[in-house]
Amino acid sequence: MAQGAFGSSDAEIDLLVRGMRSGIAVVGFGYIGTVIGAVLADRGWPVTGIDVRQSVVDDINQGKTAVAEPGLSDLVAHSVRNGRLRATTDFSAVAENDFVIVNVGTPLGPDYEPIVDDIKAAAQAVGQHLRPGHVIILKSTVPPDTTETLVRPILEEASGLQAGVDFGLAFCPERLAEGQAIHELTSIPVVVGAVDERSARACATLWRQTLGVDSVIVDDPRTAEMVKLADNLWVDLNVAMANELAKLCDQLGMDALQVIEAANTMPKGGNPVNILRPSMGVGGYCLTKDPWFVNHLGESVGLKLSIPRTSRTVNDTMPAYTYGLLTELLADQGKSIEASRIAVLGIAFKNNTGDCRLTPTKYVVSLLEQSGCQLSVHDPWVAEEEAQTVTSIPLSPDIESAVKDADALVVLAGHREFHKTPLTRLAELAATGCVFLDGRNSFDPAAARAAGFVYKGIGR
Ligand SMILES: NC(=O)c1ccc[n+]([C@@H]2O[C@H](COP(=O)([O-])OP(=O)(O)OC[C@H]3O[C@@H](n4cnc5c(N)ncnc54)[C@H](O)[C@@H]3O)[C@@H](O)[C@H]2O)c1
Known part of the structure; x- marks a missing residue:
């Protein structure tokens, strides 16, 4: 029988998490990893950031971060000072932490395909130090099936353990927006797609007790992976529509913001219409690549999708x-x-x-x-x-x-x-x-x- 967060009953996990009687390893301490790690440490958890970049590790251990996000520097400085946050390049730290959250990057390749090399490397390194009872949570944005068909076999082979039996495994997409990341992390519900029910419940308990947010449990990791892509496709397409409306209003001498504000008062499908704002462009690490992930996914199953291409082309x-x-x-x-x-x-x-x-x-x-x-x-x-x-x-x-x-x-x-x-x-x-x-x-x-x-x- 597995020990730790995964091997325990709901009540035991609840007590474990509420009492902060374990630690959290955050693998990939870039933009998202630092926000999550600093917030969890601020909430009282012992957090160990693990990153392959020595400069990131050195910064954190000196109480600093290069991630420019409102409120983050103070959280990092405070949590390092009181000993709740530290960083290392050594993956053996995984062994001491019941929860392992993976947030490594997933860039876009030259043919607009997702590059998952960092995910593979991180899974391999985590797997070597995995213990029964651990719960592994992948948060990087990935194409559907990555958790089940890429990460799971690597973890199982490297550890000799079985997901859903010895350790928990789930995909929980990160949906926060830079600029308001700390507020959003502690207010947006977390989508949980796990390989089994116990993994899902362990995640839901963790998010409820640490971040104070609800979980939306979906059938499996691949559904949760698709949720993230659907969210970002919606945002990119919505902004593309606002941008084309803006071009039209420029030609016609109208105020697009007035049009949008008034248009957004119409209810549809139980909620008001929500056209976003036009701007000089859409950038960043998510919206510029996630629609292409969807497009690539369509091609992989013989579908020629129009929406992702359209949203990207208009915004570009x-x-x-x-x-x-x-x-x-x-x-x-x-x-x-x-x-x-x-x-x-x-x-x-x-x-x-x-x-x-x-x-x-x-x-x-x-x-x-x-x-x-x-x-x-x-x-x-x-x-x-x-x-x-x-x-x-x-x-x-x-x-x-x-x-x-x-x-x-x-x-x-x-x-x-x-x-x-x-x-x-x-x-x-x-x-x-x-x-x-x-x-x-x-x-x-x-x-x-x-x-x-x-x-x-x-x-x-
Ligand atoms: N930035 C955002 O606003 C945002 C929002 C939601 C989701 N996401 C997704 O979250 C993921 C991370 O994004 P980010 O902006 O934090 O990226 P990032 O590049 O800032 O951070 C990734 C970190 O992972 C580290 N890393 C790479 N390989 C590693 C390995 N094998 N082991 C340990 N660490 C390793 C890198 O050194 C880097 O510090 C991406 O999949 C992204 O699409 C990002």
């Missing part, structure tokens, strides 16, 4: 569209881009994060760099090293120096810091008749116009 047009808007706005002022001074505010892939992975802002910045304009770039969230993945121009240290004498302000990520300087102050610093292109529709058009800017949003 937005950076060039945004650059086109800027050219027109400057031309209306009798100016050309190459003779203008342009201030870009925000280069992260979205508001209130420092993450520049697969950021759509890079395309706009590259077009500006090629145009020969005088360019300044400011982003208070992005570290200098990360910024170099987007632009070779050193970041301006503050918004005022970036904006000084600008013919155009181009907001590519609408960070909350940008709202701290009054618009009237920015207008004073900028050139007269300065264009304000709000690529995230995060400013009030009337306020920007009243301050003296020539304001334009995406679709408004």
Whole structure:
């Protein structure tokens, strides 16, 4: 009979988790792993982060993290100081922890296929230290069947143990959004797809007692794997629709946000319509790849799907569209881009994060760099090293120096810091008749116009 979380009754697991009488190993301490690990440690659990990158491990053990997520640095510093969070490259730490959460990366390959090499390596290393009673939870975004047909055999062969008999195994997709990750981790229900009922119950108990969230238990891991892809396909397609509506409204001289806000009051299927907001582009580590996972999946079963291609193609047009808007706005002022001074505010892939992975802002910045304009770039969230993945121009240290004498302000990520300087102050610093292109529709058009800017949003 197995010992530990998996081998126990519901009541014993409940007591074990409630009493924090075990530990959690978090394998892959990148963006998601660090958020999960820091929150679980903050909730009182002994957490060991395991990563192959020595620099990540060193940072964590010094109480630091390079992951720029609101509130995360404080959680990491606090949890390391009080001894509840540590990190290592040594997988033998798996042996001491009843729960093992795997969050390694799953990038997109050259033919838009998911690369699962890190998942295989992590499963192999975890399997070598697996003990009866452990519960292994995969959280990386993966194509359906990965848990059952890839991870399970590796774990079983490496450990000599059997999933669903000796140890628990489940897939629980991570559905949080960067920028509000800590809040979402502790508020969104967790979808649980496990290889057996006991694994599912152990996961549900863990999430309830640690994060305070409900679980949605689905039939099996492959269903849970599909849930994550369905969620992200919906988001990407919804934004693509908002972006095409915005282009149409731009041509017709309407405010797309007013249209969307009013359209969203119609109930449909028990909930109101929920059209999301148009923007200068969709980026980041999830929405740029997960629709392609779905497309690849369709091809693997002989289906030619239209939706993932459409959503990706439409959203990929937005950076060039945004650059086109800027050219027109400057031309209306009798100016050309190459003779203008342009201030870009925000280069992260979205508001209130420092993450520049697969950021759509890079395309706009590259077009500006090629145009020969005088360019300044400011982003208070992005570290200098990360910024170099987007632009070779050193970041301006503050918004005022970036904006000084600008013919155009181009907001590519609408960070909350940008709202701290009054618009009237920015207008004073900028050139007269300065264009304000709000690529995230995060400013009030009337306020920007009243301050003296020539304001334009995406679709408004
Ligand atoms: N970033 C997001 O907003 C987000 C949201 C939901 C889901 N996801 C999914 O979560 C997964 C992780 O995403 P992320 O943004 O945290 O990626 P990341 O690249 O920031 O982190 C992955 C970490 O895994 C480590 N790693 C790689 N191979 C390893 C191995 N064999 N053993 C141990 N560690 C290893 C890497 O060094 C890295 O630190 C992906 O599948 C992603 O699609 C991401």
